[in-house]
Amino acid sequence: MNRKPTLAVVGATGAVGAVMLQLLSQHADVWGEIRLLASPRSAGRKLAVRGEETEVLALDEDLLEGVDVVLLLAPEDVAARWAPIAAAEGAVVVDTSAAFRADPDVPLVVPEINPHAVRVRPRGIVASPGCSTLALIVAVGALHAEFGVAELVVTAQQAASVAGQAGVTALREQLSLVAGTELGHRPGDVRRAVGDDTGPFPGPVALNVLPWSGTPTEDGWSSEELRIREETRKILDLPGLPVAATCVRVPVVTAHSVSVHARFERPVTVGRAHEILATSPGVVLYDDPAAGGFPTPADVVGTDPTWVGRVRRSMDDERALEFFVCADNLRKGAALNALQIAEAVRPEIGTG
Amino acid sequence: MNRKPTLAVVGATGAVGAVMLQLLSQHADVWGEIRLLASPRSAGRKLAVRGEETEVLALDEDLLEGVDVVLLLAPEDVAARWAPIAAAEGAVVVDTSAAFRADPDVPLVVPEINPHAVRVRPRGIVASPGCSTLALIVAVGALHAEFGVAELVVTAQQAASVAGQAGVTALREQLSLVAGTELGHRPGDVRRAVGDDTGPFPGPVALNVLPWSGTPTEDGWSSEELRIREETRKILDLPGLPVAATCVRVPVVTAHSVSVHARFERPVTVGRAHEILATSPGVVLYDDPAAGGFPTPADVVGTDPTWVGRVRRSMDDERALEFFVCADNLRKGAALNALQIAEAVRPEIGTG
CATH class of the missing domain: 3.30.360.10 (Dihydrodipicolinate Reductase; domain 2)
Incomplete structure (x- = not known):
């Protein structure tokens, strides 16, 4: 495929989500559609990403269809539930919670240190470490x-x-x-x-x-x-x-x-x-x-x-x-590291 | 002698001095006269100690005469100058500054840990450690x-x-x-x-x-x-x-x-x-x-x-x-430890 990959940001309305939208607007524009997802409580809000007002939608299985990469910026229980669902839909999931960090079948990646680890992800999930x-x-x-x-x-x-x-x-x-x-x-x-x-x-x-x-x-x-x-x-x-x-x-x-x-x-x-x-x-x-x-x-x-x-x-x-x-702790400690992981995964998808 | 020993507090008007006056008012009343001394700039102020308003006097060699124990709560340069003077007058000097802590002829004392060290003080000075x-x-x-x-x-x-x-x-x-x-x-x-x-x-x-x-x-x-x-x-x-x-x-x-x-x-x-x-x-x-x-x-x-x-x-x-x-850091980290040292020295003097 030559299309730009579709990205979903889950947890777009939180503190880390706000930084993620900033970073997505500043980094090279390598993504196609960017879907902003959050809990039903936060759905309906409009947030700016890449200069466009984008409506936040309530996280739902249908909305993960066709997504290439999911940035999961959610609490541990939400991540534990939704990461396998998104992976089953075919997305690569980058999870910032602690839910999968200890899983031997989930690589834990810091692109400056172990970028190679991102390539082997049996569960379709890549974990980003904790902020400390x-x-x-x-x-x-x-x-x-x-x-x-x-x-x-x-x-x-x-x-x-x-x-x-x-x-x-x-x-x-x-x-x-x-x-x-x-x-x-x-x-x-x-x-x-x-x-x-x-x-x-x-x-x-x-x-x-x-x-x-x-x-x-x-x-x-x-x-x-x-x-x-x-x-x-x-x-x-x-x-x-x-x-x-x-x-x-x-x-x-x-x-x-x-x-x-x-x-x-x-x-x-x-x-x-x-x-x-x-x-x-x-x-x-x-x-x-x-x-x-x-x-x-x-x-x-x-x-x-x-x-x-x-x-x-x-x-x-x-x-x-x-x-x-x-x-x-919101940038390298969370949003930035997750986005770096997503950007490291992207060439596999965008040029596949 | 059976008289209660005379105590001088040098630096009575500072942050550590304020705590020292509190402690002197709360601890057992083992001291005779308590002289409050400070820089000329702070002299003339009246401070309460043991329930009595006491005038702060400008630090001067004459005022160290007859003093048994000096609590030196002053900056390092002031301590370096005045500790030997007070010791030469016959007082035991308890210094909270860093001026003498490394001196092999000055014991560095924490009464819970090395109370014995207070007995050997060739220069007449006992140092109290830093607050950290x-x-x-x-x-x-x-x-x-x-x-x-x-x-x-x-x-x-x-x-x-x-x-x-x-x-x-x-x-x-x-x-x-x-x-x-x-x-x-x-x-x-x-x-x-x-x-x-x-x-x-x-x-x-x-x-x-x-x-x-x-x-x-x-x-x-x-x-x-x-x-x-x-x-x-x-x-x-x-x-x-x-x-x-x-x-x-x-x-x-x-x-x-x-x-x-x-x-x-x-x-x-x-x-x-x-x-x-x-x-x-x-x-x-x-x-x-x-x-x-x-x-x-x-x-x-x-x-x-x-x-x-x-x-x-x-x-x-x-x-x-x-x-x-x-x-x-003002109590155990400074005033309290110094007073504990003075109280450990006192029996040698008061019952001498």
């Missing part, structure tokens, strides 16, 4: 290619939009309650001012750090923390890699930041790490702290790359590096 | 006593009051500028709204995470990060302990939080770690995440202990634990 994994994996993968990663210890400071628009709304409402006050000096005064309704967060996030993200799993780990471990292992094809992750939530709107301790198989130098990071696709090195040069979430939000700064070699181990990465 | 070290050391020291710590990787999320009242003021002003806005979605929009005057911070701290604290040192490390390493080694008397620290600043008023990865010499279990932490002086264990039970800075601010939660054993190493600690 995506915040660090492009930089870690680039260094791994040269030094061989042997262990990771990371602390991910997640932004409020990790919980979608509801997270951003909760943060903004809480900020309005605490700004202009003297709160934050007495035990629990922020919690009392914010009240019991903390939205999608397990406590107040304004003027606070919440050391919890996701759902409880075995032995005290949160689901988000274990996912960073499992996803990193799968993407790097290192099933035995030791990974210890801590996820906390901070009062930032969008863009995750991660402090990374990486031990490698071979000795490292800051100079060589700088060279690698400065020349790796998808990475921007910004590392001049004496002159105020380091990435921060509020500075990199809305940009595509993974930003890396604060690179230092361990004082105690010539094989270990510390560094600090920031990436927009 | 103090946030984690009580918990780490308790676990070390049983398991033997072999390596630490930590990320310290520092509160704005790490930069004193100026830091809190800057955070509050920035919050007023961003609350009620849609800022935080576009690159640099928070930075532009806040403007170039970011107070004591190297960038906007509202809606942000700043991966920098202190001054530049060799090889990209910040002074605060290296201090955590050096102070932890000295307090635990483990000069070869590998410690990799990252310090970031977050939009929290007061109370630091630290994610800790600790590898030990012997195998650990969460159960035994819980038992140790639940029974260690100065530590509160709060670890029931499935029920929302974990410490956060906004909940523990204004309290004395080190709070510990999120204890989990590494999935990859039976000798490693992750945990999350919170402590008030």
Whole structure:
């Protein structure tokens, strides 16, 4: 076929969907029809994509007919139900939820790191990693290619939009309650001012750090923390890699930041790490702290790359590096990576 | 002598000084005269201590005469100058600055961990560690006593009051500028709204995470990060302990939080770690995440202990634990630890 492939965006009205429509309008126009789908609750809205107002339709099996690629930007339960349906209709499904990431028959793809993996998809589904994994994996993968990663210890400071628009709304409402006050000096005064309704967060996030993200799993780990471990292992094809992750939530709107301790198989130098990071696709090195040069979430939000700064070699181990990465959790952490996967799949279809 | 010893508080008008006066009013009344001293700029103010309005006097050599213990809550340069003067006058000096912490003739004391160290002070000076070290050391020291710590990787999320009242003021002003806005979605929009005057911070701290604290040192490390390493080694008397620290600043008023990865010499279990932490002086264990039970800075601010939660054993190493600690950087992180040192020194003087 020589026609341009048809794309469906499921979850077009959410926080990640809004970024996806922006990206589709900015990237090379390689798609034919773009169908915008969402839950019946959101159907009927009109959204701009490629400069055209497009009506959002209620997700339905009929509407997946003839679709070549589905970008599934939906919660895990919706994805678990609809990905197999769309795949059965013949579409390649790119799923941003956690539903299929651990499935051995579903590749987990970061195009800068393991682009080849996209070709083998027995279930017709390709999974995109979680936003915290995506915040660090492009930089870690680039260094791994040269030094061989042997262990990771990371602390991910997640932004409020990790919980979608509801997270951003909760943060903004809480900020309005605490700004202009003297709160934050007495035990629990922020919690009392914010009240019991903390939205999608397990406590107040304004003027606070919440050391919890996701759902409880075995032995005290949160689901988000274990996912960073499992996803990193799968993407790097290192099933035995030791990974210890801590996820906390901070009062930032969008863009995750991660402090990374990486031990490698071979000795490292800051100079060589700088060279690698400065020349790796998808990475921007910004590392001049004496002159105020380091990435921060509020500075990199809305940009595509993974930003890396604060690179230092361990004082105690010539094989270990510390560094600090920031990436927009809605862009590289969700919409952008999924679209990159779709764009990597497209040549198989459009020129088939 | 049977008289109660005379105490001088230098830096009584600062953020740590305010907490010190509170603590002096709450703790057992073991002191005779309490002299409040500060820079000439702050002299003349009246502050309440033990229920009495007390005039703040300008720091002067004459005023150190007859003082038994000096609590030095001053910047590093002031401490470097005045600590030897006060010691020469015969006082025991408890210094909260970094000026003498690395001096082999100055003990670095955390009363829960190395109380014996306070007895040997060739220069008449006892140093109190920095606030980030103090946030984690009580918990780490308790676990070390049983398991033997072999390596630490930590990320310290520092509160704005790490930069004193100026830091809190800057955070509050920035919050007023961003609350009620849609800022935080576009690159640099928070930075532009806040403007170039970011107070004591190297960038906007509202809606942000700043991966920098202190001054530049060799090889990209910040002074605060290296201090955590050096102070932890000295307090635990483990000069070869590998410690990799990252310090970031977050939009929290007061109370630091630290994610800790600790590898030990012997195998650990969460159960035994819980038992140790639940029974260690100065530590509160709060670890029931499935029920929302974990410490956060906004909940523990204004309290004395080190709070510990999120204890989990590494999935990859039976000798490693992750945990999350919170402590008030003005209390245990500064004023309280210094006062505990002074109270440990007092019996030598008051009953001499």
